Amino acid sequence: MNLKELLKSISKQISIPDVMIHKITTNSQFVDKNDLFIAIKGYSLNGHDFINQAIEAGAVCIVGEEDIRGLPVPYIRVSNSRLALAELASEFYGNPAKDKKIIGITGTNGKTTTAYMIKHILEDFGHTCSMFGSVNTVINGDTYPSLNTTPDALNLQKHLAISNDEFIIMEVSSHGIAQGRIHGITFDFGLFTNLDHDHLDYHGDMEGYFLTKAKMFEALKNDGYAIINNYNAWGEKLSSMLQSRAFSLITLGNKENDELTINKITPGFSEISYKGWSLSLQLAILGQHNTYNAAMAFLTASRIGVPTQQILKSLRTFSGVPGRFEIFRRSNGTTVVVDYAHTAEAFSNCLTTAKTQGAEKVFHVFGFRGDRDSSKRNKMITISKKLADETILTFDDLNGVPSAAMLQELKKLNEGQVISDRTLAIKHAIETAEENDWVIITGKGDERYSLDFTLPANSDKETVEYVLQKGVKKLKTRR
Numbered sequence: 001m002n003l004k005e006l007l008k009s010i011s012k013q014i015s016i017p018d019v020m021i022h023k024i025t026t027n028s029q030f031v032d033k034n035d036l037f038i039a040i041k042g043y044s045l046n047g048h049d050f051i052n053q054a055i056e057a058g059a060v061c062i063v064g065e066e067d068i069r070g071l072p073v074p075y076i077r078v079s080n081s082r083l084a085l086a087e088l089a090s091e092f093y094g095n096p097a098k099d100k101k102i103i104g105i106t107g108t109n110g111k112t113t114t115a116y117m118i119k120h121i122l123e124d125f126g127h128t129c130s131m132f133g134s135v136n137t138v139i140n141g142d143t144y145p146s147l148n149t150t151p152d153a154l155n156l157q158k159h160l161a162i163s164n165d166e167f168i169i170m171e172v173s174s175h176g177i178a179q180g181r182i183h184g185i186t187f188d189f190g191l192f193t194n195l196d197h198d199h200l201d202y203h204g205d206m207e208g209y210f211l212t213k214a215k216m217f218e219a220l221k222n223d224g225y226a227i228i229n230n231y232n233a234w235g236e237k238l239s240s241m242l243q244s245r246a247f248s249l250i251t252l253g254n255k256e257n258d259e260l261t262i263n264k265i266t267p268g269f270s271e272i273s274y275k276g277w278s279l280s281l282q283l284a285i286l287g288q289h290n291t292y293n294a295a296m297a298f299l300t301a302s303r304i305g306v307p308t309q310q311i312l313k314s315l316r317t318f319s320g321v322p323g324r325f326e327i328f329r330r331s332n333g334t335t336v337v338v339d340y341a342h343t344a345e346a347f348s349n350c351l352t353t354a355k356t357q358g359a360e361k362v363f364h365v366f367g368f369r370g371d372r373d374s375s376k377r378n379k380m381i382t383i384s385k386k387l388a389d390e391t392i393l394t395f396d397d398l399n400g401v402p403s404a405a406m407l408q409e410l411k412k413l414n415e416g417q418v419i420s421d422r423t424l425a426i427k428h429a430i431e432t433a434e435e436n437d438w439v440i441i442t443g444k445g446d447e448r449y450s451l452d453f454t455l456p457a458n459s460d461k462e463t464v465e466y467v468l469q470k471g472v473k474k475l476k477t478r479r
């Protein structure tokens with residue numbers, strides 16, 4: 001694309017070279033000849049510090065938000081580099097969002113599961129779907145690993161440009177919203193699953209976190225649908241905020257105005273009321289929280305036009321998401337669950353499910369990601385100690401925190417049991433548990449990477465398969 005043409009919306013500078021740019025990048029290490037480099041102030045580093053490196057590597061123009069002069073190539077100063085990045089990326093890829101039907105899912109928990117459920121229902125009915133989320137990215141039937149829950153603006157626009165699918169189902173994280181990754185995108189559907197204490201290191205307090213999530217609904221089309229889970233108090237608050245908006249507001253809850261009500265949840269089977277009909281919702285996966293996710297998926301698919309009985313049929317065959325309440329059995333009968341819970345409410349759902357399934361004793365193994373919201377840790381410990389019979393703390397992704405400091409923190413939080421080596425902690429719990437006991441491991445799910453390079457980056461699923469000798473003979477020490 002011609003650089004002058006690309007920059008016309010943000011700069012009237014006549015000295016912009018008349019060149020075809022090769023690509024846009026925000027990382028000086030990836031700059032090639034004739035690239036446009038956009039300097040972003042990051043969480044830990046500042047892209048403006050890498051401008052000279054970018055120019056040396058061949059950047060023909062720089063966009064940034066700091067006052068910088070005397071560069072050998074044109075420098076365009078904008079008020080917000082991240083927003084400029086989103087606008088330029090959209091322009092560069094031909095404004096791909098405008099013709100797409102986009103379903104945005106936000107909330108603390110349940111985004112991935114709900115996204116998978118919607119994809120499964122729509123595909124069963126013959127639609128094609130792209131999906132951008134924390135587990136992986138699926139476009140035109142091909143699967144790629146995901147870097148972030150919500151792709152950065154450049155990748156998002158690129159993904160949209162290459163997708164030929166009828167629907168785009170995307171998880172929208174609060175970081176993604178705050179960092180302008182979805183700037184310029186408009187949604188046909190906006191889903192809010194719930195809100196629980198998380199990411200307050202980034203958002204300050206629950207109100208700030210909530211308002212960031214709520215911003216996604218500013219980008220909902222007037223003829224679109226907001227689908228909100230009012231069983232969560234934050235959902236109710238969001239619903240009342242959205243009352244006067246032009247789009248349709250559809251709620252899941254237990255009040256008269258709610259379109260779908262969950263009357264009874266039993267393992268694998270729930271009774272729901274939908275538009276006056278009494279229906280039974282059957283799921284092959286466990287976890288009472290999954291009934292809420294299924295109800296959100298139901299409401300979405302229903303508005304898209306999938307018949308009710310067809311939706312219920314698809315939900316019955318939904319096999320779950322890797323590392324989300326995934327169940328394994330030891331030869332002695334012990335049930336082992338790998339889950340991705342990161343909040344107190346998610347812990348409560350998991351541990352309660354084990355008890356309602358008849359677990360005699362529940363062993364709970366988990367840790368905390370280093371350098372991330374430490375204010376939620378006490379709540380998580382409290383709920384684990386209340387609902388589990390044995391709480392075993394271990395290392396999660398240290399994310400740069402020295403192991404000695406994390407060990408000290410774990411010992412302070414749980415005077416009982418701390419086994420720092422995650423594999424050993426999991427092995428200990430599984431080998432101690434008896435026939436009717438459950439071992440619940442929360443934190444890494446099937447996440448096969450680590451932000452830290454000091455510990456092996458195995459997922460909990462891999463570790464459990466190794467401990468149970470299910471095909472994995474040797475645990476890889478990927479870092």
Ligand SMILES: CC(=O)N[C@H]1[C@@H](OP(=O)(O)OP(=O)(O)OC[C@H]2O[C@@H](n3ccc(=O)[nH]c3=O)[C@H](O)[C@@H]2O)O[C@H](CO)[C@@H](O)[C@@H]1O[C@H](C)C(=O)N[C@@H](C)C(=O)N[C@H](CCC(=O)O)C(=O)O
Nearest residue numbers: 026027028040042043044045047050148149150152173175
């Ligand atoms: C803390 C954070 O948000 N980091 C994100 C950020 O990293 P970054 O490397 O750009 O930031 P940085 O290191 O401060 O660098 C600043 C700038 O300098 C540039 N730079 C840096 C070094 C260099 O040599 N040259 C150079 O130009 C960088 O390219 C960048 O533009 O931008 C990257 C590209 O978009 C993201 O992948 C990365 O997400 C990391 C992996 C992360 O953990 N993010 C979390 C906070 C996150 O976004 N999570 C949510 C989900 C949360 C949830 O719901 O559980 C998500 O949507 O994924």
Ligand SMILES: Nc1ncnc2c1ncn2[C@@H]1O[C@H](COP(=O)(O)OP(=O)(O)OP(=O)(O)O)[C@@H](O)[C@H]1O
Nearest residue numbers: 108109110111112113134289292324339340341346
């Ligand atoms: N509706 C729900 N309410 C409460 N907890 C839930 C709900 N759905 C899932 N969970 C819990 O949250 C964990 C993560 O689920 P899921 O991956 O679907 O959520 P997410 O919003 O995508 O989370 P993340 O952004 O951390 O990947 C699950 O393993 C489960 O413990």
